[in-house]
Amino acid sequence: MSYKNYPMVSRVVFGRGSFNQLGDILAPKRLNIKAPFIFLVDDVFKGDPIISSRLPLAYDDQLLYISANNEPKTSQVDALVEKIILSHKDRPSGVIGIGGGTILDLAKAVSIMLTNEGEAKDYQGWDLVKTPAIYHVGIPTISGTGAEVSRTTVLTGPDKKLGINSDFTPFDQVILDPELTVGVPKDQWFYTGMDCYIHCVESLDGTYLNAFSQSYGEKALELCKEIFTQDILSEKEAQDKLMMASWHGGMSIAYSQVGVAHAMSYGLSYLLGTKHGIGNCIVFDHLEEFYPEGVKLFKSMKEKHKIELPQGVCANLHDDEFDIMIDVALGLAPLWENAIGKNWQQVITREKLKNLYQKM
């Protein structure tokens, strides 16, 4: 058996206010004054002094505000790359993503596609990227996805929702500044935090588990419980700890996998465009059969924080639409194998998935 040679984030800064160090961090990475830094920033920060007035823009640097209302698409990556190439004669010095999982994944994908030919969809899969990406920096402004530490960048393409999994995907630099998460709306905070909680449950319950993934997953899960089930933390402590939960939760996937919730949630996202965090919650809420304890605790956290999940999102779907979701979900073989075992195909039937989707 061969184990993955896992590429880690090269450098990390952690601390409240550490975002102020971005200028100093970028300065030595500027190739020349015509090779700009490209800042991809969640458009909720447009005009918000917490980010916009603190960006260390210089020379021909380009600031692009991007909506994170939809899941990131391969076509969106291609459009961004084209826009950047047309705006500058020189290849950029780097790409800086500032936002949640959507923006971070876009930043990773754009940095790869600036040095690799063809379209982003050509690279959806495992280890298809041949040329190193340009320097890229991730700065999360919401905690839970693990996108800041992972070696994937999940994208919806014309044929599938699948990541660009490669050794060149991880960020060269991450800045973990919990202060940046201060304005996150409560429902978003919950859904994205639950992304971390759910992938820890899936990782820890999976057949791929090993001591590496277990140690990260257990710590992240413990932090989630501290944050979402207890009332002992100050607001700042909870922000700090959720940022670390996201970091460790992302690492817990390094040598394991996610499971049923992620597989089915990918189906929802692909068909309905449901955002990843809330999609995971909608699915996980109905997975008692697979994760009895995890779902029970999830329901109690949902109640504690007075979160109302959308109901009936699949109520008016036709059979062919269910088929599309089921195809996407079943296409993610490693997730099912992790969740159920090698004989998962005997257990997970199309009928079973349809029944589950119909409840959502």
Add this chain to the structure above:
Amino acid sequence: MSYKNYPMVSRVVFGRGSFNQLGDILAPKRLNIKAPFIFLVDDVFKGDPIISSRLPLAYDDQLLYISANNEPKTSQVDALVEKIILSHKDRPSGVIGIGGGTILDLAKAVSIMLTNEGEAKDYQGWDLVKTPAIYHVGIPTISGTGAEVSRTTVLTGPDKKLGINSDFTPFDQVILDPELTVGVPKDQWFYTGMDCYIHCVESLDGTYLNAFSQSYGEKALELCKEIFTQDILSEKEAQDKLMMASWHGGMSIAYSQVGVAHAMSYGLSYLLGTKHGIGNCIVFDHLEEFYPEGVKLFKSMKEKHKIELPQGVCANLHDDEFDIMIDVALGLAPLWENAIGKNWQQVITREKLKNLYQKM
């Protein structure tokens, strides 16, 4: 305030038997057939098939067995570098350290000194290294030191025991194969495991603590407790988990510091050559005043595993020898500031340290 931009290990493989992947990992890193890989291997493995017959030696690669009976010295680094330079016309393709903290620290230091002028002692301190090290790989064969993940390489020099702390120190590649720890003698297993336990206690109890260091330190401490206080783990599970405890314990120091035990243990090592693991244990056993709960649990683990610590190691020392140890210990200001706070000099007197050393 400015936070460290922490350089992480670039790549990590985890898994039982993953040592077999070393050849595949090194192959693309070979610069040319005259640029050898240098293997620095603990001499306990001389003739032991677990390592020696599995080393992927080729071309002019050089295998150097090194005794880990003494703490690593700057003069030893200089001698190794000279030997390597005199043996090969080309600069090596890389250095591979296979062993415990001593060998790993030597491998890191040699890889730095192959590209930096002068002597190793010139670089003891913080951020004095200017040129990137050559490619270096760390493969621990005993768990606990955290040397596989840290940005330092602790060395005893002519004037001081102090690390080469730099952004170029961390390994480019780490292979975590718990199978390699199978032959560790019980007392070594305990002392080195306790190095991890003790630096977690020091980090978690310190004034420098933050959510980053806390999350890693708590997980490592929890794993140590599982391994050393309970009887529920199989031998393999315990090996796997102790390797992860060491990894997380090393990261817990990234944004914090060690404390009283490490400061005083450096004094012992400097004067008496006491090895780091056992030295920490000898010191920590007398630190109830500073770490009451941690020391209590330490004593119970010592008893459970029937470990007899050396007694009276300072019994026949003269005043000038105590002074040397006290000077070394007091020279480590950040450790004291972490342990006691900014006004540590009012609390930690020479007399107090002498009294403590006299008990050991």
